[in-house]
Amino acid sequence: MKRKAVLRVNAKLLIPLILLFALYVQFHGDFGPGGGFQAGVIFGSGFILYAIIFGVEVARRVAPAWLVRIGLASGVLLYAGVGVVGMLLGSNYLDYSVLAHDPVHGQHLGILLIEFGVGLTVACSMITIFFIFAGQRPGGEGR
């Protein structure tokens, strides 16, 4: 799709908006509909749109495989780590009330952190899966 000028210009306009919207959904999830899962999917689809329009190799340069894989693992680790921090501060696993002086603030901070972990993992797994599917040779060997 090197020559589709309309598509390329429109995609350039749309992709920042999609990514921005994903971040809005991520951090506004406490107040309206939204949260880590949706934000991750939207963020991932922004990257997938970029990869479809500009080619997978270009997109791989923007999000190298090692970076995406690190993100994939660190999302889960962040989630589990928040639980462990709560435990070290003298409470139950995944109890966020002790993360700040005030239980409600602690809950808020904990939810923000683990939603970020969820979003990171979901976005990175969507990008990984798409890149892998797109990186295959069409048709396969087919013995």
Place this chain on the structure above:
Amino acid sequence: MELPGLFTYWIVVVLMMTGFYVVIAQGNLVKKVVGLNIFQVSVFVFYISMSKVKGGTAPILEDGIEVYANPLPHVLILTAIVVGIATTALGLALVVRIRETYGTVEEDEINAREREP
């Protein structure tokens, strides 16, 4: 128009059975994955339809609203959808690998090839 109270469940059953039929009767593996998806969506609709309360609103707290839909099924299905797409991707990856090894995605042709020496 007032539909009978059990109408949604009947639609769910019809959807579920359509997905089930696709899974057991069709030989194409990609089609089977689509059938599984239909089955999955029917279960989601079933859960969400149970959480609805007549006269209620979406479960976002606001002053002056008393009746909310039940938030618990929403949470379960929200995560299930994303997990569903991840496992679907895994299934499709398996289909691609099967195609590479056997050269086909039709079940009977795979079986025939298995029986060859």
Place this chain on the structure above:
Amino acid sequence: MVFMAVTAFTLARLRNLFAVAMLSGVFSLLAAVVYVVMDAVDVAFTEAAVGAGIATVLMLGTLVLTTDVEKVHPKKPIAPLIVVTLTGAVLIYGTLDMPHYGDPNAPIHHHVAPRYIEKSGAEVGPPNIVTSVLASYRGYDTLGEVTVIFTAAAGVLVLLGRWRRAAAASNPHKTDDEPEARS
């Protein structure tokens, strides 16, 4: 919802798999509309993003890698149809005892849901109850789900990763820095 049933039937009958992929996107969007009608805005949001966006793209990617036309089977299998009809009849018989749609007295609304609705604002804070249940009350569940997603992505990597092709090209020093392939 009737539209959903019609779309599902068409999906079952169609042989062109590209049409099937697009139609399953339509199916997901219809499901999202149904969720909005049933007051589940969060779920509808997810379904629209996942089903219409990512699932369709993945399905098309698979079709490019495999084939897009389903083989025509000469004989219509009758046994699956009987099994499906029987199961459906039993399930419909089961729904006769279910509480009606939207009934506020259904058992599901009387166990833990009232507590979530009344207390989550004071105990957790966010006005979106779904978020507070997801992240706080049911944190273990969500941790498990995230782990499943992580595992699925890792599984796709194992099945279709790049290094497998490097190994297939019999280039041994390229696979040294990657874990051993099963293929």
